[in-house]
Amino acid sequence: MNTQRTYGMLVLLFCFTIVSGCAEKGLVNPDGSMAKYKLPNVDLSHWKVTLPVGDSKPIEVDPPEILAYAKDKMVQPYMYNDSTDGSLVFYAFPGGVTTQNSSYPRTELREQMTPGSNSVNWTFAQGGIMKGQLAVSDVTKSSDGKYHKVIVMQIHGRLSNEQRDLLGRDDNDAPPILKIYWQDRKVRVKTKVLQNLNANATEILEKDAWIDDNGHTFSQDVGFGKFTLEVIVSEGRLEVVLNEYERIVYDSEHIEKWGVFENYFKAGNYFQTNDKGAKAMVKYYSLQVSHN
Secondary structure, three states: OOHHHHHHHHHHHHHHHHHHHHHHHOOEOOOOOEOOOOOOEEOHHHEEEEOOOOOOOOOEEOOOHHHHHHHOOOOOOOEEEEOOOOEEEEEEOOOOOOOOOOOOOEEEEEEOOOOOOOOOOEOOOOOEEEEEEEEEEEEOEOOOOOEOOEEEEEEEEEOOHHHHHHHOOOOOEEEEEEEEEEEOOEEEEEEEEEOOOOOOOOHHHOHHHEEEOOOEEOOOOOOOOOEEEEEEEEOOEEEEEEOOOEEEEEOOHHHHHHHHOEEEEEEEEEEOOOOOOOOEEEEEEEEEEEOO
8 A cells, every 4th residue: 555645645635625615614715715805894892782682681792892793602693794795794583682662673783982881972062973885785575575674874862861860761762863774775764853843941852752754765776785874963963975975964943952862873784574584684894983
């Protein structure tokens, strides 16, 4: 038996197996060249994530723990990297655990200006900008043949501790002033308006003082491809820009009066259905937030 020849064949077989296995994992291309990984341009050091699973309430992962999401087996099924296109994937499905004020599932980021704390937020007078490149890469249809809706960005209101105590509440929750939907291949924006513009300083803080406006649907058909959203906030003004050129501006008295609330940005996959078997995947390629 030629021991040297046999050893050589085993080495070749071993190398072939390693290369083949690595190619399946994206480490090595089929031609033997090294594959190039792509990572999302998303800094999670000021975000926490809410997952659609948990015991009595959804699991939340704050910074700095969220920074290890790629190796966290609890997070991986719902938020993970797709290194083939450089995206951060948010997956949600009905049947999971929902937050206190919702009946729908979400895998969604919540801004934390001070990492690990929900107590430090911003007002419209302070302003802020959120910009992201994203895609709704997969979503199911309802029985009427229409795609299920997904909220991909939000600005959520928050009561200060003083406002909370004034209302006798045990939480700081306030309505969301902005919800941005992916709906039937297009982007739809909804804000809140006061039912009574003459509401006094206490009445204006109540959730039921605010109702949805009629909404605005951008003309572009974004489909399942990449698109860019930018949300620009300043005192008495809210602007949403789609793909750099189509925009809507809110600067009414309703927005001016919203200035009494604290706020925080949200981004990800807030799925808007409980239909059995439904699912949605939202991909973020980049996400940046800044404040004055």
